[in-house]
Amino acid sequence: MDAQTAFGPYGFGFGVVSGTAVVLAVLLLGGAFGMWRKHTDGRVRAVAPTEAEAEPQVSPFSRFGEMGERATIVQFSSTVCAPCRAAKVIATDVAAAVPGVRHLEINAEEQMDLVREFGIMRTPTILVLDRRGQLSARISGVPRKDELLVAVDDRRFEDI
């Protein structure tokens, strides 16, 4: 195979330079995204309490299992989700370690209405509900155990 057949009309020339530039750009962008993602993945983000302090209605999650007296860890999972199992291990560990905390797992594919209502973009996503069943924190990705332990103790969010 001569250079023109293998690399096109310019031979081993302009095409190779621009192709290399594309490869470098992809690796650079991918590297930056991957590092940003590694930094933010699994972090607990506090959710500001809603204005209305009215008695909460029946939680849309209560039909998936018993809600925790202190907090409920609601995990959205799906079939195509490698890290969901690791997330489940951490969530059940936390639920077992802290009295009054329960873990519920929801198959996102079967509950698309809840996925839309709570703006779930990927699995695993974890919603932490406080003792009243109100959303107090959310975690996208495999949760960091130390942060989840703090998040289920919902007094932390009284100052926020």
Add this chain to the structure above:
Amino acid sequence: MASNHQPAAGGQIDARGPRFGAGITAVVLAVALIAGPHALGTALIIVQLLAFGLGSLVGPQAQPYGRIYAQFVKPRLAGPVPLEAPEPPRFAQTVGLVFALVALLGAVVGSPALFTIAAALALGAAFLNAAFDYCLGCEMYLLIQRLKHRTA
């Protein structure tokens, strides 16, 4: 070594296999991009297309790069085997298959832009998988389901 090709108990596979395969995929796609949509680049895209096709239509245990891992790399690794379900890597292979088909189409109809964009997206996904264990196809999965749900 035949036992290395078999999925482990419960249909689970060695999670390191797909990640190793993503590394080879990234190298193949990078060379294809550098070579451009001509004889060499197109040949590499076809090689990659076949690898994605086997991984997607048959399953991760049939993926040629996964076979290389099972045959030559895995026997050298010590320690516990991290297991995962085969569905996520299989879905990622399907997403890769679509990108590779579009890149091949670009080469065949003489559109360097189409070839480059499709191959670059596939390279980005493979690189993220190999370097960060980030499965782009899996992350897209729920978003695709949401779009389907909206139109349903």
